[in-house]
Amino acid sequence: xxxxxxxxxxxxxxxxxxERTKIVGEIPEAPKQVKAKTSTAIKxxxxxxxxxxxxxxxxxxxxxxxxxGLYDSNYKGIELVxxxxxxxxxxxxxxxGSEDKTTEDDRLNTTTKGTYLKVGFDYNAYENWLDMxxxxxxxxxxxxxxxxxxxxxYKTYNAYPYWGEMPWKPSGESFSGLTASWxxxxxxxxxxxxxxxxxxxxxxxxxxxxxxxxSDNFENLYxxxxxxxxxxxxGAGLNYTVTYFIPLYKKTVKAKK
Amino acid sequence: MxxxxxxLLILTFSFSGCEKDDICDANTPTTPRLVIxxxxxxxxxxxxxxxxxxxxGDGMTEGIxxxxxxxxxxxxxxxxxxxxxxKTDANTTTYSFILNSGNLNPTLIDIDNVIFNYTRNDIFxxxxxxxxxxxTFVPSLPLVHTAVPVTKQKWMQYIxxxxxxxxxxxxxxxxxxx
Numbered sequence: 001x002x003x004x005x006x007x008x009x010x011x012x013x014x015x016x017x018x019e020r021t022k023i024v025g026e027i028p029e030a031p032k033q034v035k036a037k038t039s040t041a042i043k044x045x046x047x048x049x050x051x052x053x054x055x056x057x058x059x060x061x062x063x064x065x066x067x068x069g070l071y072d073s074n075y076k077g078i079e080l081v082x083x084x085x086x087x088x089x090x091x092x093x094x095x096x097g098s099e100d101k102t103t104e105d106d107r108l109n110t111t112t113k114g115t116y117l118k119v120g121f122d123y124n125a126y127e128n129w130l131d132m133x134x135x136x137x138x139x140x141x142x143x144x145x146x147x148x149x150x151x152x153x154y155k156t157y158n159a160y161p162y163w164g165e166m167p168w169k170p171s172g173e174s175f176s177g178l179t180a181s182w183x184x185x186x187x188x189x190x191x192x193x194x195x196x197x198x199x200x201x202x203x204x205x206x207x208x209x210x211x212x213x214x215s216d217n218f219e220n221l222y223x224x225x226x227x228x229x230x231x232x233x234x235g236a237g238l239n240y241t242v243t244y245f246i247p248l249y250k251k252t253v254k255a256k257k
Numbered sequence: 258m259x260x261x262x263x264x265l266l267i268l269t270f271s272f273s274g275c276e277k278d279d280i281c282d283a284n285t286p287t288t289p290r291l292v293i294x295x296x297x298x299x300x301x302x303x304x305x306x307x308x309x310x311x312x313x314g315d316g317m318t319e320g321i322x323x324x325x326x327x328x329x330x331x332x333x334x335x336x337x338x339x340x341x342x343x344k345t346d347a348n349t350t351t352y353s354f355i356l357n358s359g360n361l362n363p364t365l366i367d368i369d370n371v372i373f374n375y376t377r378n379d380i381f382x383x384x385x386x387x388x389x390x391x392x393t394f395v396p397s398l399p400l401v402h403t404a405v406p407v408t409k410q411k412w413m414q415y416i417x418x419x420x421x422x423x424x425x426x427x428x429x430x431x432x433x434x435x
Contacts, residue, residue: 107281107387156379157287157386160342162314162321167346169379218381 051253054133055085058190058198060243065097074102077224081241083122088253091122093139093186095239099224107155108221109168114147116225118184133192133245135200141184143206145224148176149214175214180223182208182235196245206235281386288389289426290340291373298414298434304337305435311358312341315351315370333358340426345390349374353405356412356435367412368405374398375423392423400431 062079069076079097086092095118102111120141126134151171158166188202208229211220222228227237281287297305311332313320320332321341343350349372356367374395379388394400399418404411415434423430 105384105387108384154379154381154388156345156388156390157281157382158342158345158390159283159287160290160340162317162342163344163346163350221384 049130051131052250053085053088053253054245054247054250056246056248058083058085058243058245060198060200060241062095062097062239062241064238064240065099074104076100079239081239081243083243086121088251089124091124091135091137091139092119093122093141094119095141095225097225101222101224102152103222103228105221107157109152109154110221111150111152112147112220112222112224113150114145114178114224116143116145116147116223118143118225120184120186122186122188133198135188135190135198137186137188137190139186139188141186141204143180143182143184143225145180145226147178147180147224148174149178149218149220149222150174151218173218175218178212178214178220180208180211180220180226182206182223182226184237190241190243192245196247198241198243198245200239200241200243202239202241204237204239206237208233208235279385281383285382285386286389286425287382287386288342288345289391289423290342291392291423291431292338292340292426292429293431293433294429295337296432296434301434306335306337307356307435308335309333309356309358309360310335310339311355312339313353313355315353320355329359338429343373343375343392343423345377348376348395354413367409369411369413370403370405371413371416372401374400394418394421394423396421 059080059082062081065077065079077097077099079095081093081095083091083093096116098115100111100113102109118141120139122135122137122139124135124137126136128134151173153168153170155168156166184204184206186202186204188200190198190200192198206226208223208226211223211229213219220229223235225237226235229235295305295307297303311320312334321339322331323334323336323339324331341352351370351372354369354371356369357365360366375392376395378391378393380391381387382389399421400416402411402413402416413433413435417432417434418430419432420428420430
């Protein structure tokens with residue numbers, strides 16, 4: 001993760017520095033000579049390659065959720081991610097996922113199962129040099145989840161344990177048909193590692209808008225996609241993605257005046 | 258762009274410490290204790306202080322701690338209000354109320370047993386506190402009051418159930434006149 005950040009930081013396009021361009025060339029991919037040849041305009045003996053942006057669909061999977069099931073026996077989950085480039089800077093982005101998580105709190109043991117969908121956009125704030133296609137983005141998502149929550153067991157809190165600490169009580173109460181909606185602010189990076197294959201990382205700050213509570217006597221402790229709930233309706237999340245870019249068409253970049 | 262990277266780093270570190278940091282706040286109303294207030298039998302509107310009252314739960318060897326004294330006097334109270342915890346895993350709790358406890362003259366020590374009968378209801382509080390247990394006295398027989406030994410006169414002359422729902426510790430649930 002930090003490696004990518006360092007790389008990303010180093011790729012600030014300073015067009016006058018030859019050293020910088022060398023570093024840039026190493027990281028994602030060498031500039032394609034073929035493209036430069038076919039679309040080269042010759043003006044006053046100076047070769048100016050016409051820059052073309054590739055547009056298409058990027059699809060992939062969240063490795064964090066996928067691998068978490070290997071070491072966390074209380075967790076099973078998958079998240080598919082995708083984005084579609086709308087303009088030079090804007091990408092339509094979505095995540096679709098499913099989670100089955102058992103949460104062991106100090107006095108509560110609950111299992112949450114459900115699916116979620118997040119749809120929104122990413123804005124690429126990164127100025128790519130030549131035909132690099134890296135992304136450092138800020139985006140927004142609207143999230144929606146349908147899920148169920150089971151209360152497996154609980155402990156009662158007694159500030160005066162004269163009669164001793166009470167054991168866990170089994171409950172088995174199940175609450176289904178729960179829903180939640182939230183907004184996510186997403187900051188992320190995607191780096192092209194091999195041709196058309198990107199690895200990415202994103203951090204998400206979530207604000208819960210509405211959630212259907214299990215009952216007057218209980219609340220949603222975990223929401224698929226939103227993750228653990230906190231007081232004040234805030235939540236947080238992350239993903240670590242590997243995606244494949246399916247190029248659909250190219251667009252010539254207009255030179256800046 | 259450096260700002261964005263810095264922002265990402267800050268975000269990463271600020272979220273890393275989020276789990277398992279919530280502790281049940283002591284001010285949160287959780288499982289309430291039974292609040293008993295003592296009144297003068299001759300003047301029922303006037304509070305009356307008990308004298309060296311010790312309260313021991315049935316089957317327990319040590320009494321309820323009423324103050325922070327280091328010796329055995331921590332089990333004694335001389336006030337007019339006590340709060341005692343009810344069992345959250347049974348529908349009855351039995352307490353022995355020992356008046357003049359520790360008195361060198363055994364004939365002055367009065368012991369009354371009270372069995373409290375109630376139903377329980379577990380209510381969700383929060384993630385950190387879990388559940389709390391609320392109690393409701395059984396209307397037909399909220400309590401059974403006997404002297405020890407039973408032939409002896411009870412030192413509590415009248416017990417009045419003021420609140421049959423024990424939801425919090427802000428009110429008196431039982432008044433004892435002696």
